[in-house]
Amino acid sequence: MADQPEPPNVRETALAWESLFRCQVTIMRRLQTLPDFRELNMREYDVLFNLKRAPDCGLRLGDLNEHLLLSQPSLSRMIDRLVTRGLVARIADPADARAVLITLTEAGAEVQQRIGRAHVRHINEVMAEGLSRDELCQLRRLTQALSDSVGPS
Amino acid sequence: MADQPEPPNVRETALAWESLFRCQVTIMRRLQTLPDFRELNMREYDVLFNLKRAPDCGLRLGDLNEHLLLSQPSLSRMIDRLVTRGLVARIADPADARAVLITLTEAGAEVQQRIGRAHVRHINEVMAEGLSRDELCQLRRLTQALSDSVGPS
DNA sequence: CGCTATTGTATGCAAACACATATAAATGTG
């Protein structure tokens, strides 16, 4: 028999999660103090960011919601506000009359891009000291693998 | 000259952050659906968890706040509610009459421990499939290093 | 010392949020 990779025990998993979570909180707190998110708070930016990576026809509200830590009703109302501000649009889904497709408007795409640039610059300032290129790459690989294994189910 | 470790470029840092952030959102969404957080939501649990790891005399409200993604006034009011529920107590700081020390009550410690146990079990169910023991250890090391480099400044 | 600046927490208030539920369309079933 080949060596079976021993499954991680509860303690190891909990420590990894705690560290991941705390790291995210720490970075988030730093980012929130920056002026990038005065025009659009982080949750709103994240909505635009997710829409940017979506097909041109947009995303159904429920699908968009899956990527966010926000209840469905709260997202629905956030979309109301973003529509009022002209950053996104609600389009009836031609394939399902119950559904709505949310899309970025041109103004929304412009705002996302502008904030995104500043954001990325600041991310770099905050993170680049702590890890080397190689380590950042490893971190990306590990978190990606974790997302992939958790997400689908 | 020895090889200088080349500093990560903006793109690499942004990809790592995005992946880390998205991973955290994915796991969080899974955890939130579990019944662990009916008695206490995740933010509230996190407050108790942070108090658990604190010295017996407790933590000043401001210090506690540094570990949370919550504004100082919001934390102050959350503490109000937790005091009402008998889970934490406000104690005047003997060294500084402006400050308040927040401590876990016995009931609060009991609740934290009970929820914590279930939480840890579920964390393990969610995460253990995706990464090996060794990878979890690496993930922990990398996120720890990142926290350490970001936090102090 | 007296007096301004700073620090630590709390409160008024409007905005945003979650929960339960309503509405409306699609799907499944006898």
Next chain:
DNA sequence: CACATTTATATGTGTTTGCATACAATAGCG
């Protein structure tokens, strides 16, 4: 094809949040 069930989003309502600011105590400085 009627009718219950499920799916997708929206709305009513009380709670929680953040912003601005008030309050209270310490620190700093002439």
